[in-house]
Amino acid sequence: MIHSMTAFARNEQTVANGTLSWELRSVNHRYLEPHLRLPESFRDLEGSVRDALRKGLSRGKVECTLRYTEDNSAGELQVDRERASQLIAAAETIAGLIKQPAPLNPLEVLAWPGVLVADASDPQALNKAALDAFNKALRELKEGRKREGAELAKVLSERLDGISEQVVTLRELVPEMLKAQRQKVLDRCVEMQAELDPQRLEQEMVLLAQKSDVAEELDRLNTHVTEVRRVLNAEGAAGRRLDFLMQELNREANTLGSKAFDTRSTQAAVNLKVLIEQMREQVQNIE
8 A cells, every 4th residue: 555755644742831842744765864843951852853754754854843831820930050051151151252242131041942831731741741742643644644655556557447448458559550551651652553472462561560569568567567466465565666667658659659650640649658758757745
């Protein structure tokens, strides 16, 4: 079962002193590329979040945004004295390098991330709640990618049916097109009132049949179609494998076009290329 790389998930969780909310956005990318936006007080979660993404996803650009809205109505705000002292010490060090430094504004110190904290905040409990909310959002994201993947599989299956139909039609048309080409040569000789050596005619038709023999290409197209269907139903990431198969399908369609000697075979090659390109565009979104 294939999965799309495009999905969105949101999870919100109420905690003792406020609300945690995660938003996860995933789009197609050649590799797994996480982008995390976390409040300063939740930076310790970065390693766990990246590990969860690596275990749960194979490809895609994933934006993970955590927002924490504090509810300070139930308790007084407190200052993280240790963090404030570190900030003041750093500011004094910088001030020593400046000839006429401006005085340090206490409000600027309070505005620094992590200096002003809620009275009853438990960092460990808060991080645990945030990680739990993230895991729920990640499960929702994976379900969304799975649902969209199922829809993509239907679209690709329809295009594969179209390719198979074109192959069957072209295989049936080849003898008829050779016969028509033979008749064209005969009619042209009649128009030119020229005598044609029957043996020479047969030689020319044999050469034409050899040059226009597309049985091998049609067989390979069928083989690739079968392999694409197998990959669509297999477990695990399939995007790169499908992208390779699209290249192989396109290669066979190009060869058919180069061997075409009748408008019907030319049109069949064009139809195949259109179907393959439609598939290739969809494959870019598959994990």
